Amino acid sequence: MRIPQHLAIIMDGNGRxxxxxxxxxxxxxxxxxxAVHEIVTVCRxxxxxxxxxxxxxSENWGRPDDEVSALMSLxxxxxxxxxxxxxxxxxxxxxxxxxxxxxANVAAVLRETIAKTADNSxxxxxxxxxxxxxxxxxxxxxxxxxxxxxxxxxxxDIDETMLSAALDTGMLPDxxxxxxTSGEMRISNFLLWQLAYTELIFSDLFWxxxxxxxxLDCLKEFSCRQRRFGLTGAQVKPEK
Numbered sequence: 700m701r702i703p704q705h706l707a708i709i710m711d712g713n714g715r716x717x718x719x720x721x722x723x724x725x726x727x728x729x730x731x732x733x734a735v736h737e738i739v740t741v742c743r744x745x746x747x748x749x750x751x752x753x754x755x756x757s758e759n760w761g762r763p764d765d766e767v768s769a770l771m772s773l774x775x776x777x778x779x780x781x782x783x784x785x786x787x788x789x790x791x792x793x794x795x796x797x798x799x800x801x802x803a804n805v806a807a808v809l810r811e812t813i814a815k816t817a818d819n820s821x822x823x824x825x826x827x828x829x830x831x832x833x834x835x836x837x838x839x840x841x842x843x844x845x846x847x848x849x850x851x852x853x854x855x856d857i858d859e860t861m862l863s864a865a866l867d868t869g870m871l872p873d874x875x876x877x878x879x880t881s882g883e884m885r886i887s888n889f890l891l892w893q894l895a896y897t898e899l900i901f902s903d904l905f906w907x908x909x910x911x912x913x914x915l916d917c918l919k920e921f922s923c924r925q926r927r928f929g930l931t932g933a934q935v936k937p938e939k
Contacts, residue, residue, distance in 0.1 A: 700915075701922040703875035705749040706742065707897070709889055710735070712881030712905030719905075725769045730907035732777050736784075739824060741911045743788050745918075749823045749871055753889050757797065757831035774828070775805050778812045785812070789821035795867035796830030825871065832891035839865045868893055876921045878914075880906045898924050 710731060717727030735752065742750045755770060762770075778792075785792060792812050801809065809828075842865055846852045852861075863869065874890065874897045882903040886894060900917045902909060 700918055702746050702918065703921060704747075705751065705872045705874045705876075706747050707751040707753070707874040707877045707890060707894075708738070709753045709877070709879040709887060710906040710909075711879055711883055713907060715881065716905035716907045724766060725773075727905075727907055728770060728773055732773055734907050734909055735777070736781065737910055738914055739781075739790070740784075741914055743790060743822050747822065749825065751795075751825040751827060751868075751871070751874065751890075753827045753830070753887075755796075755828045755830070756888065757800075757829055757834055758888070760800070760829070771802050771805050775808050778808050782812055782815060785816050785819065785824070789819040790816060791819040791823045792816045793823050793825040793870070794828055795825060795835070796828045797834065798828065800829045823871065825868070827889065830867075831888045833888055835867050836892060839867075863892070866892060873897065875926075876900065876917070878902060878917050880904050880909050896926070898926065 713727035713731040714724040715727070716730065717724050720726075739750065754774070759770075760767065784790070792809075794809060794813065798806055798809065839862060843852070843857055843862070847854055847857075863873075868890070871893075873893045873895070876898045877886070877890075877894060878900050879886070880902045882901065884901050886899075890897075898921055900920055902913060902917065904913055
């Protein structure tokens, strides 16, 4: 089975999972946190080097205040509860998105966890928080425009490599595989630049039901894909 160097996941369906069971939506989010723990564990075991989870989008701020507050509380609880696991398993925490929009107490826990795991090198777990890809691209363009304005670079210096490096994900390789749960078939403003040649798999399972078996099934399907990057099949060397 071929293991992606970088796996990205849109974790969708917590609310609908709860509604189907006539539970409050927060119950689905709590069960979703348990699924995160399981999937992170499996990815670390099988050798995924980079795992990026779409945890909270910039559009999610528009949800009811009580749900947003509960999600922020769950995030803080998850970070505190998983710190020892990250340290024991040499997992480095990384974050992309507008972190300054998060509540101060949540941002403090986030920064503390990032600092304490900074030297870990076996796997990078990236949480996309208050993240939107269009916003990321706009912020990156402004950053490069400012460099042009002060004479650090010229417009001609800007190429795909420079833009990629200036994105929130500049320290990461582009995802090899994106998985979205809940049966929805869209990427919802997630990693628009980075997904240019990423393989996409859509699972009908709601995120709380997405477990080890479901992940391994997706990876088996990924292993059967031929990634051509614009070339012909005959030109592509088999991946190991």
